[in-house]
Amino acid sequence: MTSTSNAMWGGRFADGPDAIMEAINASIGFDRRLARQDIEGSRAHAAMLAAQGILSTKDAEAIREGLLTVLSEIETGAFAFSTALEDIHMNVEARLKAIIGEPAGRLHTARSRNDQVATDFRLWVRDQCDAAMEGLTALQLALLDQAESGADWVMPGFTHLQTAQPVTWGHHMMAYVEMLSRDIGRFADARARMNECPLGAAALAGTSFPIDRHATADALGFDRPMANSLDAVSDRDFALEYLSAATICAMHLSRFAEELVIWSSAQFRFVRLSDRFTTGSSIMPQKKNPDAAELIRAKIGRILGATVGLFTVMKGLPLAYSKDMQEDKEQVFDAADSLMLAIAAMEGMVRDMTANRDSLRAAAASGFSTATDLADWLVRALGLPFREAHHVTGSLVALAEAKGCDLPELSLAEMQGVHSGITDAVFGVLGVDNSVASRTSYGGTAPDQVRAQVARWREILA
Numbered sequence: 007m008t009s010t011s012n013a014m015w016g017g018r019f020a021d022g023p024d025a026i027m028e029a030i031n032a033s034i035g036f037d038r039r040l041a042r043q044d045i046e047g048s049r050a051h052a053a054m055l056a057a058q059g060i061l062s063t064k065d066a067e068a069i070r071e072g073l074l075t076v077l078s079e080i081e082t083g084a085f086a087f088s089t090a091l092e093d094i095h096m097n098v099e100a101r102l103k104a105i106i107g108e109p110a111g112r113l114h115t116a117r118s119r120n121d122q123v124a125t126d127f128r129l130w131v132r133d134q135c136d137a138a139m140e141g142l143t144a145l146q147l148a149l150l151d152q153a154e155s156g157a158d159w160v161m162p163g164f165t166h167l168q169t170a171q172p173v174t175w176g177h178h179m180m181a182y183v184e185m186l187s188r189d190i191g192r193f194a195d196a197r198a199r200m201n202e203c204p205l206g207a208a209a210l211a212g213t214s215f216p217i218d219r220h221a222t223a224d225a226l227g228f229d230r231p232m233a234n235s236l237d238a239v240s241d242r243d244f245a246l247e248y249l250s251a252a253t254i255c256a257m258h259l260s261r262f263a264e265e266l267v268i269w270s271s272a273q274f275r276f277v278r279l280s281d282r283f284t285t286g287s288s289i290m291p292q293k294k295n296p297d298a299a300e301l302i303r304a305k306i307g308r309i310l311g312a313t314v315g316l317f318t319v320m321k322g323l324p325l326a327y328s329k330d331m332q333e334d335k336e337q338v339f340d341a342a343d344s345l346m347l348a349i350a351a352m353e354g355m356v357r358d359m360t361a362n363r364d365s366l367r368a369a370a371a372s373g374f375s376t377a378t379d380l381a382d383w384l385v386r387a388l389g390l391p392f393r394e395a396h397h398v399t400g401s402l403v404a405l406a407e408a409k410g411c412d413l414p415e416l417s418l419a420e421m422q423g424v425h426s427g428i429t430d431a432v433f434g435v436l437g438v439d440n441s442v443a444s445r446t447s448y449g450g451t452a453p454d455q456v457r458a459q460v461a462r463w464r465e466i467l468a
Contacts, residue, residue, distance in 0.1 A: 031329075032089045036336045040094050041080045043129040045073045047122060047205060048098070050225035052113055054218050060116065065109040072106040073098070094126070095119050116215035117208055120239040120327045124204035127335065129226065131248050134342045135197040138255070141349040142186045142193075143467060148356040149186075150467075153179035154460045158453035160438045161276070161366035162375055169373030172438040173445075175361055176456035183463055185258045192251035200244030203228035207238035210326035240326040242316065245338050249313040252345045256306035259348050263302040266355065270296050275365045280358035283351065298351045305344045312337035370438045374403045374413055379435045379444065388427045398425045 049070055056066035076098055079085040091097045096119075103110035156175030163173035203223035206213065212235040219231035232238035269276035270284075283298035315337045319330050377399050384395035401424045406413050414436040421428045434440060446452045449459075 028089065031092060033093045033332050033335070034087050034089055034091065034097055036339060037094045037123075038080075038087055038097070039339060040123075040126040040130055040335075041098065042077065043126040043133075044094050044098055044122070045077045046129065047125045047222075047226060048113060049073055050222045051117055051205060053225065054221045055112075055115060057221060058216055058218055060215055060217070061112055065112055068106045068109045069102065069113050072102045072110065075105055076101050093119070093123075095122055116213040116217050117205065118210075118239070120209050121204045121207040121235075124207070124239050124241070125226070127242075127338075128200055128204065128244055131244055131338065132197055132200060134338075134346075135193045135200075135248060135251075137342075137346060138193050138252070138349070139190050141346060141353070142190050142255070145349055145353040145356065146183050146186050146463065147467060148353050149179045149183050150460055150463055152176075152356060152359075152361070153183070153456060156361055156363070157456040157460065158442075159361065159363050159366055160370045160442055162370045162373065163451070169369070169375050171378050172370045172375050172441045173451040174442050174453060174456055175363075175366060176453070176460070177442075177451040180456060180459050180463075182258070182262055183459075186255075189251065189255040189258060192254060193248075196244065196247040196251050199247065201227075201229045202232045203230070204232050204238035204241075206231060207235035210236055210239050236326045240323070240331075242320055242331060242334055245334055246313070246316055246320070249309070249316060249338060249341055252341050253306065253310050253313045256309045256345055256348060259352055260303045260306045262352065263299040266299040266359070267296050267303065270294075270299075274369070275362050276369070277362065278360045279355060280360075282358055283355045298355055302348045302351055305348045308344045309341045312341035367438070372412065374406065376413055376436045376438065376441050377403055379441045380413060380432065383432055383435045384425070384428075387429070387431065388425075 052061060052066050052069045052073075055061035056063055061069075076085070079101070085097075085101065087097055088100070091100055099110060099113065102113065153176035156179070159175035160172050161175050161178065162169045163171050163178075203219065203226055205222045205226070206217050206219035223229070223231045232241075266277065266279065268274055270279050279294070279296055279299070281294075284294045284296055316334055319333050323330055380402065381392065381395040381399040384390045384398055385392050388395075390398070402413060402416065402421060405420060405424065406416055409416070414433060418428070418430050418432075421432065435444070442451050442453065444452070446455060449455070
């Protein structure tokens with residue numbers, strides 16, 4: 007018995023595929039997501055064949071119209087996908103033949119499924135780079151709004167999750183603007199490198215037909231055709247680069263999500279997350295759980311897993327195409343879905359969240375957060391070497407800790423008991439507002455510096 011799949015393969019195979027072979031071989035269950043890109047590539051290919059005189063104008067027009075019909079059926083849900091036809095390419099071609107007849111068989115002239123899928127997948131990943139950059143820009147704008155409104159709101163800066171020095175809310179928000187800008191840069195770099203067209207490489211060696219690869223590359227928005235046919239069909243660097251950029255981006259989102267989980271806790275009360283991005287408990291009525299943040303924090307596991315998975319698939323493959331490479335798409339699809347959902351959820355949380363200014367300030371003023379300001383003052387005002395100033399400050403911190411107070415609450419006499427040169431001018435540097443205002447170095451936390459960075463980024467993003 008000859009299966010539908012064998013009809014596509016031609017006369018090489020006498021028997022139909024075993025059911026298990028059909029199941030393991032078929033990719034239509036997931037690569038149907040490439041339908042738009044597949045049809046876009048086929049239209050460009052048909053137009054080029056006609057321009058080169060390889061395909062008649064009449065056949066090219068029939069193919070063009072037929073492909074638009076197929077795309078419409080897919081987009082409206084009327085298309086019947088077949089596992090027996092293995093993949094999106096054969097599904098589209100079979101339906102095209104049913105619509106326009108014999109001319110459909112001419113579409114595959116001078117190409118292979120190898121360069122076809124490489125083109126489709128590259129187009130899809132390129133679109134995902136664009137989507138990620140757009141989503142991250144929207145998140146940056148949300149962070150800029152938070153930074154601008156809280157440019158002078160004092161909060162604790164942490165190292166080792168221990169109170170270190172006072173910073174501003176705006177400064178903390180701007181740190182993520184900078185991180186996300188590097189993520190955007192990585193996606194932009196990856197996009198630029200992947201913007202070469204595999205179409206026309208055929209199975210692996212090119213084709214004897216007089217095709218114009220520059221024409222198809224231009225029609226599909228690529229900068230140029232890929233220069234080596236072996237590389238064109240076997241390369242998945244573009245997917246690996248996308249996944250690598252996605253993993254770093256997801257890591258940044260996860261770090262921020264972790265902070266939101268901590269900050270929204272009853273122990274911190276730094277932020278209030280909106281009801282849109284939190285959930286309740288089935289048994290504890292007082293609970294307001296930061297589930298969106300927790301799920302964002304977890305997404306990097308899927309995205310990093312996809313990255314490792316594809317690296318593992320590719321590491322041992324000789325040139326050119328091997329069926330192992332069919333395992334590239336599901337992982338990338340899942341990673342892209344996870345990343346875009348995480349970006350959108352983070353943007354929503356940032357836009358909706360409310361910072362608790364009083365809690366931030368109270369926390370900033372605790373934990374001896376101005377100890378470094380005191381040490382710096384001892385260097386500037388008394389000329390002490392920093393190491394000595396560090397020692398004196400440590401002694402004053404120990405004294406305050408023993409008394410159960412903070413540094414500004416020590417008396418001048420108590421301070422002079424540790425170092426006689428201290429004057430009452432020291433109290434001018436011990437307030438948290440004075441501390442953040444003094445950090446005027448480029449990139450520092452001073453409110454004026456924060457506002458300048460906000461203005462710079464608004465101009466960049468405009």
